Amino acid sequence: QVQLVESGGGLVQAGESLRLSCAKSGRTFSWYTMGWFRQAPGKEREFLAAIGWRDRITLYAESVKGRFTISRDNTNNTAYLQMNSLKPEDTAVYYCAANQGLPTSQPSAYGYWGQGTQVTVSS
Secondary structure (H helix, E strand, O other): OEEEEOOOEEEEEOOOOEEEEEEEEOOOOOOOOOEEEEEOOOOOOOOEEEOOOOOOOEEEOOOOEEOEEEEEEOOOEEEEEEOOOHHHHHHHEEEEEEEEEOOOOHHOOOEEEEOOOEEEEEO
């Protein structure tokens, strides 16, 4: 079994930063591509970023490129999403996900999901 637990969400003001963490338990962390998604009320789940397990190739959505940075620590079985210059439109529930393939923006490729952490950005 693979379990993912997100943390680090909260309420911040526009322009501030947050770092989300995703702790993975179960099968070997380093074999999985890790991804971050978000879902705002009434909207579809949106891909943000992914990082591969082998050579750490990264993939970003255009909407967050330059503001968000994905990273991983295979020693501590944790993935991170550093979010800078947050905007009110970044308000959503943020999810981490894992898949055994290459980094991709397709939610259907990810077989494991966390429960999500709320991020609220006030103006």
